[in-house]
Amino acid sequence: MASLLRPCPQSSCEFRFYEELGDFLAPERRKRSFTHAFDGTPSVKDRIESLGVPHTEVDLILVDDEPVPFTHRLTGGERVAVYPMFERFELGEGNRLRPRPLREPRFVLDVHLGRLASYLRLLGFDTLYRNDYDDDELLMISCTQHRILLSRDTGLLKRSALTHGAFLHATDPRRQLREVCDRFQLDARIDPFTRCARCNGEVERLGVAPDEHDPDRPSPRQRDPDSGERERRDPGNAPQRRDPGRAPPERDPETPPEVRNPTPPGPDKRGRAIPPLRMPGELAGSLSRCRACGQIYWPGSHLSRLRQRLAEVGVAI
Ligand SMILES: [Zn+2]
Known part of the structure; x- marks a missing residue:
């Protein structure tokens, strides 16, 4: 004894x-x-x-x-x-100690990673993010939906129930994006502008409306019936690009949409879906819209700025 x-x-x-x-x-x-x-x-x-x-x-x-x-x-x-x-x-x-990699990398992000969430969505990755998830919700979403939890909180990543998680060493969102692409070997899976940066919904290409202008004869007078912001686009850039970018153009392409433009276009007052926008034919063919929140995406000068900023960290879109 x-x-x-x-x-x-x-x-x-x-x-x-x-x-x-x-x-x-x-x-x-x-x-x-x-x-x-x-x-x-x-x-x-x-x-x-x-x-x-x-x-x-x-x-x-x-x-x-x-x-x-x-x-x-x-x-x-x-x-x-x-x-x-x-x-x-x-x-x-x-x-190896890690479980097998998830077949399709999908993510859920800790509350301070909103800009990284926007970038991952822009690259086409299924990314859940809200700025009010608590730790238990993050853990539950990661485990039940088989999503990789990205965080800078080591305490959260030590939770024993967590199987797929990753600590982000960088604090700059673009460097965080590079880190995630490296760690999960995402470069070959990038499919830009297929997801909504605002809500993670899938983005669909908009067809030309039946009464749309003849694509071969775009009229310079045909304007977006919505106002102002879209008319400030760079018409010289837009028609050449096949990939849709984010619209309306923002001053800072890195700022996540959810904090700067809280009123996405929705159905009209009678609840009908928004019709395709009237645009010069060749531009209309490159418009896209989020199926979930109705956000319209279109190519413009903001897209080349975004491409340049991502290229600086070796991410090509
Ligand atoms: Zn959306």
Whole structure:
């Protein structure tokens, strides 16, 4: 009996975290091995998270050069090497800790990532975002809808129920976009302007109305019956582009639509769907509209600015 009451002797392991996992550690523990003491026989996942690294960021753990699962128990004296996603060496399929990647990457974003949400939607990725989701809602959506939770909150990413999540190291939205594209290998899946940046709805190409002008003879007098903002478009740019961009044009292409233009076009007063806009024929053929909120998208000078800004972080649209 007396032996049961004796305090457990403290054990220790040598830990080494690689690459960007160092960002989660105290500065003196980065890019080097260090000794970490513990009581009992904790799981290696428990110790890794206690040192600050969310389990969502870890793709491989070697204990004395052998791959182990998160549940592996430490007893003391081991060497533990922890690697992030996409470390640059080949991993045997059985060694990875992550669940299989989701077939179609879909996302749910933490509340401070509104601009990143707009960018992901512009690139065609199914992205849920609201600025009033709480942590439990985010977790529930991620788990039940099989969406990757993107966050800068390490506490949220340490929640054990979470299987698909990712910490964003960057604070700039365009650099965050680059990070997400790299980590989930999205570049080949980019399908720009197929989703609404405002609401995540699918965007459909608008046909030319039956009474539309002959596309071969666009009339310079035929105007958008809506007002002003669309008339300030750059007519020289628009007809050449096949891809629709965002409309109406905004001063800052990076500002998420949901914070700057809260009144999307909807059905008319009698509840009828909005008819296709009257535009010069060749422009009408490149108009699109969100099926969910009615937002109209069309090509313009704002599109070339957006392309340029995304090109600066290596994202081509
Ligand atoms: Zn929409």
